[in-house]
Amino acid sequence: MEDNRPFENNRGTENNRNIIGWGIDADPKNDPTYPMKNRSNEEHKGYAWERPTQQPVNMEILHSIERPNVTAVFGTSVPPSGLSGMIRRLAFKRSENEYSHWLPLIIADRVNVVEGIIDDFVKGNYPNLFVEKGYKAEWKHDKLGLFGKFAILAAVTATAVVLLTRNNSNDDED
Amino acid sequence: MLAMNYRGPKRVRIDHKPMPEIQHPEDAIIRVTRACICGSDLHLYNGNVPDTRVGTTFGHEFTGVVEEVGAEVTNVKVGDHVLVPFNIACGRCVFCKQGLFGNCHESNPQATAVGAIYGYSHTAGGYDGGQAEYVRVPYANTGPMVIPQGMDPDDAVMLTDVVPTGYQAAEMAGIQTGDTVMVFGAGPVGIMAARCAWLFGAGRVIIIDKIDYRLEFARNYAKCEAYNYEEIGDLAVFAKKQTDSLGVDVCIDAVGAEATGNAMQTITGRKLLLQAGSATALHWAINCVKKGGIVSIVGVYGPTDNLVPIGNVLNKGLTIRANQASVKRLLPRLIEHVQNGILDPKALITHRLPLEEVADGYRLFSAKLDNCIKPVLIPPSARI
Numbered sequence: 124m125e126d127n128r129p130f131e132n133n134r135g136t137e138n139n140r141n142i143i144g145w146g147i148d149a150d151p152k153n154d155p156t157y158p159m160k161n162r163s164n165e166e167h168k169g170y171a172w173e174r175p176t177q178q179p180v181n182m183e184i185l186h187s188i189e190r191p192n193v194t195a196v197f198g199t200s201v202p203p204s205g206l207s208g209m210i211r212r213l214a215f216k217r218s219e220n221e222y223s224h225w226l227p228l229i230i231a232d233r234v235n236v237v238e239g240i241i242d243d244f245v246k247g248n249y250p251n252l253f254v255e256k257g258y259k260a261e262w263k264h265d266k267l268g269l270f271g272k273f274a275i276l277a278a279v280t281a282t283a284v285v286l287l288t289r290n291n292s293n294d295d296e297d
Numbered sequence: 298m299l300a301m302n303y304r305g306p307k308r309v310r311i312d313h314k315p316m317p318e319i320q321h322p323e324d325a326i327i328r329v330t331r332a333c334i335c336g337s338d339l340h341l342y343n344g345n346v347p348d349t350r351v352g353t354t355f356g357h358e359f360t361g362v363v364e365e366v367g368a369e370v371t372n373v374k375v376g377d378h379v380l381v382p383f384n385i386a387c388g389r390c391v392f393c394k395q396g397l398f399g400n401c402h403e404s405n406p407q408a409t410a411v412g413a414i415y416g417y418s419h420t421a422g423g424y425d426g427g428q429a430e431y432v433r434v435p436y437a438n439t440g441p442m443v444i445p446q447g448m449d450p451d452d453a454v455m456l457t458d459v460v461p462t463g464y465q466a467a468e469m470a471g472i473q474t475g476d477t478v479m480v481f482g483a484g485p486v487g488i489m490a491a492r493c494a495w496l497f498g499a500g501r502v503i504i505i506d507k508i509d510y511r512l513e514f515a516r517n518y519a520k521c522e523a524y525n526y527e528e529i530g531d532l533a534v535f536a537k538k539q540t541d542s543l544g545v546d547v548c549i550d551a552v553g554a555e556a557t558g559n560a561m562q563t564i565t566g567r568k569l570l571l572q573a574g575s576a577t578a579l580h581w582a583i584n585c586v587k588k589g590g591i592v593s594i595v596g597v598y599g600p601t602d603n604l605v606p607i608g609n610v611l612n613k614g615l616t617i618r619a620n621q622a623s624v625k626r627l628l629p630r631l632i633e634h635v636q637n638g639i640l641d642p643k644a645l646i647t648h649r650l651p652l653e654e655v656a657d658g659y660r661l662f663s664a665k666l667d668n669c670i671k672p673v674l675i676p677p678s679a680r681i
Binding site for chain 1: 304305306307308309310320321322323344347348349350351352353354369385387389390391394402403404405406407408409410413419420422423424425435436468472473474475477493495496497498499500501520570599600601630634638639640654656657658659660661663664666667
């Protein structure tokens with residue numbers, strides 16, 4: 124049934140003004156360009172500020188080609204390595220403006236996941252998917268959902284096995 | 298030390314990692330006392346942020362005790378209990394000087410468009426985060442702030458991101474007295490944005506989500522109207538009906554890349570990664586706001602492209618304002634609000650978990666189990 128109720132013109136009620144803190148930071152001069160208006164031309168003459176001490180660059184740090192240097196401070200977590208590292212190095216030859224920068228990084232991330240699994244096995248640290256995927260929390264709070272997921276997984280696996288087995292049988296008969 | 302370890306999409310675990318070291322004279326090493334899981338951590342958790350390397354430790358919302366300081370650190374001393382803004386900022390580049398601490402130009406070599414954030418991929422600087430026992434805090438003269446005496450540590454950790462981001466969402470929205478504000482997303486930041494909209498004099502605050510327990514929480518906490526988008530039909534029509542057919546004055550996107558509600562956006566943005574996340578909330582925001590209105594974006598998107606009705610932005614004459622919160626700039630005012638009882642951030646925390654259960658924390662938050670609003674991880678030394 125069509126809703127023919129008239130539109131409302133509701134700008135709030137006086138009750139709302141009793142909410143603790145109502146209007147305490149209201150500022151009619153809140154300028155949409157704030158705070159860029161505070162700039163001075165002097166400050167925008169490139170690297171005009173006194174740069175902080177440079178952190179020693181004693182590992183491979185990839186940096187955007189849109190800047191001339193490595194920043195004064197940088198993170199040292201997980202330097203690029205392996206095949207994913209090679210892909211990342213290629214990605215950083217292109218600017219942030221290009222898909223050819225970002226898409227290789229996403230591919231490298233996926234390659235890196237496989238590298239991580241191999242690395243775990245090499246170190247004898249076998250991934251415990253039940254723990255890593257937080258299924259303990261799901262077991263505690265949503266058993267039905269978890270059963271559903273495993274049921275779907277089992278069904279898909281069983282279907283795949285049946286299909287593959289059937290194809291193999293057909294091949295044998297041929 | 299114990300630290301969260303990212304192993305791939307939806308796979309994290311607790312591991313032993315080497316202790317962080319001072320690498321710059323302005324560094325500090327902090328023993329973590331609280332570390333939240335943030336909604337934006339879920340973008341990393343789901344593998345949606347480019348250059349998220351296996352082995353990284355996430356966590357950009359944390360407090361801790363200063364254990365060691367570099368030779369040039371004067372702002373904090375060993376033993377101080379500090380809250381650490383999620384932005385890593387030098388405090389002296391042209392952007393920091395303008396109060397744009399989320400856009401520092403001296404802390405992220407990997408990307409010029411993104412400031413540096415703890416534990417938020419190499420696209421945000423390649424720093425390990427605070428979901429660990431210890432963390433390296435660069436530019437310790439700029440970022441960390443001693444937690445005011447008497448402040449609850451749970452309030453303090455919420456001041457590192459959730460409160461400033463929610464507050465800045467309302468600030469950027471340029472709310473004028475009596476404005477109708479529509480907030481998309483009833484996660485912690487959306488709820489805080491709705492609460493803060495009143496501080497700027499909003500006349501009505503409407504929050505939109507599809508999770509009923511979160512809508513109920515928002516209704517009680519933020520004293521706002523709360524609607525399930527699955528029950529109200531077309532959102533643009535709903536917004537018009539609520540505002541005498543004009544549209545709301547201000548829309549706030551507090552969802553970002555994980556949005557649901559539009560199959561095309563979900564498939565192309567979240568499953569196939571053809572977009573920098575699903576832009577459903579932003580799409581709705583643009584179409585629900587009135588002509589000449591303001592859309593404020595604090596929901597996080599990836600660095601590539603998104604499908605949004607930009608033609609409507611032009612034709613409606615909209616102003617779009619967006620940024621990572623400038624935590625350092627906002628902290629003094631927000632601390633006042635917490636100390637004066639105007640804001641009660643710790644009330645958003647629903648789950649406190651041992652750091653060792655980080656994988657469960659991510660699943661709990663990601664799958665919205667057990668009515669989770671905000672989970673906090675507590676390392677062993679802080680549980681004594």
